[in-house]
Amino acid sequence: MTDQTHSPDLTSWVKSANGHADFPIQNLPLGIFSVGTEGPRAGTAIGDKVLDLWAVAELGLLPRADVVPLEDPTLNAFFALPKETRVAFRARLSELLSDEQYRDQVEPLLHDAADCTLHLPARIGDYTDFYVGIHHAMNIGKQFRPDNPLLPNYKYVPIGYHGRASSVRVSGESVVRPLGQRKAPDEDVPTRGPSRRLDYELELGVWIGPGNDLGHPIDIADAGDHVAGFGLLNDWSARDLQGWEYQPLGPFLAKNFHSTVSPWVVTAEAMDPFRKRQAPRPEGDPAPLDYLHDADDQARGSLALELDTFLLTAKMREAGDAPHRLSKSAAEHMYWTVAQIVTHHASNGCDLRPGDLLGTGTISGSDEESLGSLMEISQGGKTPITLPNGETRSFLEDGDEIILKATARADGAVPIGFGECRAVVMPARA
Structure with a gap:
């Protein structure tokens, strides 16, 4: 499934791309950027530069089929293209940035990334958050149901809920602490006020590509063709609001106030070298139902992707301290694959559309160093963590900054990164 665009021997005439931690030429993520007073438009990150794709298209250097989508100040139209068109686009873009014969034409269309403002990659019609991190589900479940942490449906059906697309924001935009009803166990009645238990959630974002028509499910063998790319997602959670309101219907105001996504979309094609076998289910677990099972998906439906979370408090920022790593997790801890959640979402005939966003849910590992939320790290506030400067945290305080990062690694492949989600x-x- 890999091609010349993934070759570890491939280099770019954009010197900063060679050896870049996130954006070597093997990556070529897509995003929406602006510079100065010029309007938002499509671009790709290459080293410490951003290439203006519409300007490249105007020179006639990109396939004609790809030019019209690049006029849109979002990536929705590009996501809607068939997979084979996106593959050809990636190959051409790789050629333009690696072959010296194009340097004189293309180099003037590069901008310093530091001078660029990054925007939300797509108009998000719908946002759905899943719950595929089984270790997270177990850890949270133990806090409320010690003897039965997983509900009986978890290993049969990918659990999800419909979130609020309107409050998804791009990395860098501050999150305002939400107000809401909260009721502590020792309180007789609820009160309304700022959340006392604000938390982050380390997730992978999945951007939908062409999608399906209403009433026409997506076969799991075809699900990969409907994934345009990936990003990082922090689905902020007000745990105290959530504990009071989530029964009987599930998440509402505790989750819909803000979700943060990384600005760069790492394409599904860029991730081809980093696909790996899905971890076998523990002995005794039920096999997925037929519509959720595909041999190829089980063979390469997981991702070799490291996920890191950092905390930078206001006090640390003022002192010039480096962010403190809270955890190091990995996408391999997902109980359900990306293809399975796409397939299940459309299995009842629900139509998925280009630019829709799916969240995996919090991805925690099996040990204390790989937990994807403060709710788990502090055991619901019972065991606050102590930071290197002596500060303690059970949940987030005003001025705290959460920074998510991700790096894909595999033998024989150049590592690629997702940039930051903060x-x-x-x-x-x-």
Whole structure:
């Protein structure tokens, strides 16, 4: 499934790309950027530069079929293209940035990344959050149901809920502490006020490609063709609001106030070298139902992707301290594959559309160093963590900044990164 664009021997005439931790030429992620007073448009990250794709298209250097989508200040139209068209686009883009014969034409269309403003990659019509991190599900379940942490449906059906697309924001935009009803176990009645238990969630974002028509499910063998790319997602959670409101219907105000996504979309094609076998289910677990099982998906449906979470407090920022690593997890801890959640979402005939966003749910590992939320790290607030500067945290305080990062690694492949997904917590607004 790999091609010349993934070759470890491939280099770019954009010197900063060679050996770049996130954006070597083997990556070529897509995003929406602007510079100065010029309007948002499509670009690709290459080293410490951003290439203006519409300007490249105007020179006639990209296939004609790809030019019209690049006029849109979102990636929705590009996501809608068939997979084979996206593959050809990637191959041409790789050629333009590696072959010296194009340098004189293309180099003037590069911008310093530091001078660029990055925007939300797509108009998100719908956002759905899943719950595929089994270790997270177990850890949270133990806090409420010690004897039966997983509900009986978890290993049969990919659990998810419909989130709020309107409040998804790009990395760098601050998150305002939400107000809401909360009721502690020792309180007789609820009160309304700022969340006291604000938390982050380390997730992988999945951007939908062409999608399906209403009433026409997606076969799991074809599900990969409907994934345009990946990013990082922090689905902020107000745990105290959630504990009071989630029964009987599930997440509402505790989850819909803000979700942060990384600006660069690492394409599905860029991730081809980093696909790996899905971890076998533990002995005694039920096999997926037929519509969720595909031999090829089981053979290469997982991702060799490292996921890191860092915390930078206001006090650390003022002192010039480096962010503190809270955890190091990995996408291999997902109980359900990306193809399975796409297939299940459309299995009842629900139509998925280009630019829709799916969240995997919190991805935690099996040990204390790989937990994807403070709810788990502090055991619901019972065991606060102590930071290197002496500060303690059970949940997030105003001025705290959460930074998510991801790196794909595999033998024989050049590592590629996702860039950052970060946001600072601001005080609640009355």
